[in-house]
Amino acid sequence: MKEFYGTEEYFEQKVSSFLSKEGDEKKLSIIAARLEHEIRNDFICHERVRNECLENLFEVCDRVMAEK
DSSP states (O other), rough: OOTTTTTHHHHHHHHHHHHHOOHHHHHHHHHHHHHIIIIIIIIOOHHHHHHHHHHHHHHOOOHHHHHO
């Protein structure tokens, strides 16, 4: 099953995939910045949805940082 763009599950998959490829948790800020840029500039949606996506992204990043 594929996760929907912008959900916490989607961001968890992207962050996990990136970290497993890179093998370096410090790279989390890079993937977070890329996803944030994509949400703010490339993802066409209502502002409410954009804010929800950003909240989900930040929640996942905070969770990953707390686990490390």
